[in-house]
Amino acid sequence: MTTLANHPELELAGAFDRDAARLRQFCSHYSLTAYDSVDTLLDDKRVTIIVNLTTPESHYELSARALRAGKHVYCEKPLAMSVEDAHELVALAEKSGLTLATAPANALSAAHGLVAKTLSAGGIGTPRLVYAEMEDGPVFRGKWTTWRSRSGAKWPGAHEFEIGCTLEHSGYALSWLVSLFGPVESLTAFSALTFPDKGPGTEKLRMGPDFSVGCLSFRSGVVARLTSGLAAPRDRSLTILGDKGTITVRDLWDNRSAVRLERTADKRKLAVRLADQLENRLGSFLPWKPQPGRRLPYPTDTRRETLPAFPSQIDFAAGIAAQARAIAAGNKPVFSGALALHITELALALNNARDLPQPYRVQSTF
Numbered sequence: 001m002t003t004l005a006n007h008p009e010l011e012l013a014g015a016f017d018r019d020a021a022r023l024r025q026f027c028s029h030y031s032l033t034a035y036d037s038v039d040t041l042l043d044d045k046r047v048t049i050i051v052n053l054t055t056p057e058s059h060y061e062l063s064a065r066a067l068r069a070g071k072h073v074y075c076e077k078p079l080a081m082s083v084e085d086a087h088e089l090v091a092l093a094e095k096s097g098l099t100l101a102t103a104p105a106n107a108l109s110a111a112h113g114l115v116a117k118t119l120s121a122g123g124i125g126t127p128r129l130v131y132a133e134m135e136d137g138p139v140f141r142g143k144w145t146t147w148r149s150r151s152g153a154k155w156p157g158a159h160e161f162e163i164g165c166t167l168e169h170s171g172y173a174l175s176w177l178v179s180l181f182g183p184v185e186s187l188t189a190f191s192a193l194t195f196p197d198k199g200p201g202t203e204k205l206r207m208g209p210d211f212s213v214g215c216l217s218f219r220s221g222v223v224a225r226l227t228s229g230l231a232a233p234r235d236r237s238l239t240i241l242g243d244k245g246t247i248t249v250r251d252l253w254d255n256r257s258a259v260r261l262e263r264t265a266d267k268r269k270l271a272v273r274l275a276d277q278l279e280n281r282l283g284s285f286l287p288w289k290p291q292p293g294r295r296l297p298y299p300t301d302t303r304r305e306t307l308p309a310f311p312s313q314i315d316f317a318a319g320i321a322a323q324a325r326a327i328a329a330g331n332k333p334v335f336s337g338a339l340a341l342h343i344t345e346l347a348l349a350l351n352n353a354r355d356l357p358q359p360y361r362v363q364s365t366f
Contacts, residue, residue, distance in 0.1 A: 002150070005306045006305055010317065010324060016037065016041050048324070050063075050066040059078070072323065073098070073100050075100065075101070077102055077171040078167055079341065082348070086345070090340065093337065094337065100336055102336070104171050110298060115180065118296065119240070123242075123245065123263075125244030127181065128222065130239065131224070131241075132225065133235040134170055134228040136229070136230055164207070165209070165228050169228050170350055182219055183218065184218055185361070185362060186359045186360060187214045187217065192212075211228070212229070245264050246262045247261055254313045262293025338364065
């Protein structure tokens with residue numbers, strides 16, 4: 001709702017929630033039409049796209065119903081809780097001539113475009129190794145039971161702990177990785193529940209992993225390490241190392257994150273050598289760490305964006321808008337179909353690493 005204002009071409013017809021009180025609160029806050037059932041929503045001929053923002057275990061059922069009703073679907077991640085169900089949804093959309101697109105939308109950001117342009121121009125030569133961090137900080141130690149959205153909704157912390165941080169957050173890194181470097185052939189992963197005590201009210205929960213790490217081998221030859229967690233300090237950075245330099249993205253959740261470029265050739269420059277010597281000799285005493293390379297400028301953009309307050313600076317509605325434009329043009333949205341299935345399979349493989357043979361051979365591609 002916060003970022004819908006960035007896309008005036010989208011018109012929100014209404015909303016439905018199985019919690020009647022929550023639905024009244026939401027629709028009253030935003031002055032929206034409330035549907036009295038899912039069937040009423042699906043029967044509305046004005047509606048082209050259904051946005052499925054339900055909890056992950058409901059994604060498959062509701063997306064399938066919407067597709068069978070002839071609606072395009074934009075679904076929160078993951079598409080489903082199993083690869084088989086996700087594959088079935090993609091096949092149903094293809095058979096019906098509809099699009100099934102997946103969140104997150106952060107790989108449609110200005111920051112992603114800046115990185116893609118730099119890579120395409122050979123800014124760091126051939127990319128070889130990538131470190132992706134999706135650490136959200138120890139949120140279970142905060143006052144998460146008191147957190148509310150603008151319309152008054154409680155943050156569903158207990159359920160997020162049950163689903164696990166990998167299924168909730170790895171997609172923010174995976175969408176960047178696969179769109180920059182192509183499909184993954186195999187991955188070797190580890191996941192664990194490291195902090196089973198997450199405070200009052202969580203004692204009887206069956207929690208998902210709160211830590212995972214995976215090493216991904218791409219068909220293009222790139223190797224990446226992706227870490228997801230709910231305990232370490234917040235870190236949503238991306239580091240891409242190439243033959244001729246390094247690209248660093250400060251925050252994958254920031255639509256216009258700081259992006260820095262450090263070329264290997266720059267190491268010969270006096271100023272760079274002096275900065276390195278300063279860090280080597282005095283680094284442990286400095287209250288700050290020198291940033292690598294130079295910050296890349298963004299193209300001049302006079303359009304003012306409406307973005308949520310920190311820490312979520314993502315244009316969440318951008319994915320729906322991209323899907324709408326693709327439908328109007330008769331094209332397939334970027335994060336849909338086979339690509340959406342691939343991201344879902346990767347997230348499930350990382351989350352379920354304890355139950356899968358390692359290395360895991362990825363079945364989907366795009």
